[in-house]
Amino acid sequence: MLKKVCAGMLGAMMISGTMVGMMPLQASAAPAQTSADRPAQTQKTEEPVKISINLAARSLAVLKGTEKIRLYPIGPGKASTPTPTGYYKVLSKDVNPTWTDPGTGYSIPSGESNPLGYRWMQFQGNYGIHGTNRPDSVGHYVSNGCIRMHEEDVEALFDLVEVGTPIEITYNRVVVEKAPDDTVVYYIYPDGYGWQNLSVADVSKWLTGYGVGNFVSEADIEAKIAASDGNPTYIAKVYPLYVNGMKLKNKAVIQNGVTYLPAIDLADAVKVNLGWDEKSSTLTSTLGKAAGFNKNDVLYCKADAAAALFHLTGMLDTNKNYTMLPTQSETAANVQAPVSTETAGPEAVKAVSEPQQQVKPAAETASAKTVKNINKKATKAN
DSSP, X not given: OOOEEETTSSSOEEEEEEEESOOOOOOSOOOOOOTTTSOOOOOOOOOOEEEEXXXXXXXXXXXXXXXXXXXXXXXOBOTTSOOOOEEEEOOEEEEEEEEEOTTTOOEEOSSTTOTTTTEEEEEETTEEEEOOSOGGGTTSSOBSSSEEOOHHHHHXXXXXXXXXXXXXXXXXXXXXXXXXXXXXXXXXXXXXXXXXXXXXXXXXXXXXXXXOGGGSOHHHHHHHHHHOOOOOEEEEEEEOEEETTEEOSSOEEEETTEEEEEHHHHHHHHTOOEEEETTTTEXXXXXXXXXXXXXXXXXXXXXXXXXXXXXXXXXXXXXXXEEEEEOHHHHHHTSOOOOOTTTSXXXXXHHHHSOOOOOOOHHXXXXXXXXXXXXXXXXXXX
C-alpha cells in the first residue's frame, strides 16, 4: 500500500490511494516509420500551466503563460503551523486517498468523512493540496500547513495540472494587477501570519511600478492599509506614451474618463519651454496656455490641452499605445514657401538660408520632473 503523510490535517496523517501520472506498460512497439511514411504535422506549442498561491490573500491562481485562467479560495496553514513559501512542483497526484492516523493506526477510507476529500496533490514532504470535508474552513488559516480547497475546486484543479507542474507559494499583502478593461486595481490583505508590516512608501512603490503612483494620495493609502480588507480599489488605465515614434518615460493615464499626459515629458519631446503657475494651476509653454494638474509633485495636462501647449494631438492605437503626432497646423507651419532670389532682397534670402535659432529645450529648464524644480527653473506664467 502506498502511504504519504499530510501535514495539513489535524495531527499527523497518512494517506494511500491510486497514483495518477504513472506510465503504463507498453505493448510491443510497432514497426518504425521512415520520414517518408510519416505525414507532415504542425506542432502547436501550448503555454505552460503554473500554480501561484498567495497565502496572505488565501487564494490559488492557475496561470497559463501570463494569463490567469482560474482563481480559487484556499485554507492555508494556521499562524502556528504556516504553509511554507517557495518554489515547488506537483510531485504526485492521488484519487480517493485514505487518511490514516499514524499515532493510532485508525484509517478513514475515501468518502464523506475523509478529511482529505477526494483529491491529493503533494508538493513537498508532508505538504499537499487537497479537498476537505469541512468546506466552511476554506478561506481561513486552518490547517497544519497543507492547502485546503473546496471539493469541486480541487477536482477541477486536479484535471488542469500534471505531475511536474510548477507551484509558487508567496506571502504578499499587496497585490496590484490589471483588470480585463486595463484598469489598474490594487488590494491589501490582512497580515494573517504577522510576517509583513506595510508602510505608505511600500504600497506607493508597488503602484508606481504600474504607472499610477502619482494618482493615489498618501491619505488614501493609509486608509487602505488600516482597512486591509482585501477589497479592490480601482485607480486608472495606463498606456505607454509615444511622441513622433519616441517612447516617453512617463505614461498616459486615463482616470474617470479623463486622459492625463505628463506635461514636462511632452515639453522635452518637442523642445519647448514650460512654466507652471501654482496659484492658478496654469501651464504656460512657448506655444500656449492650459490648465495643469499637480499629481504628487508631477505635472500633467489633459490630452485636449496638448494641442495648445505643444501642438500635439494623439489617440490610443490598436496596440494600446497612446501615440501623439504634430497637429495639422504645426505640420503646415513647418512647410515653408520657396523664396525667389529675383524678387526678394538679399536680407530675405539671408534670413531663409540661415539656420533658425532653436528654442531652448524644456529639459534644461526642468531637468527633474517635479513641481518644485519647474517652479525653480522654468519661466513662471503671469
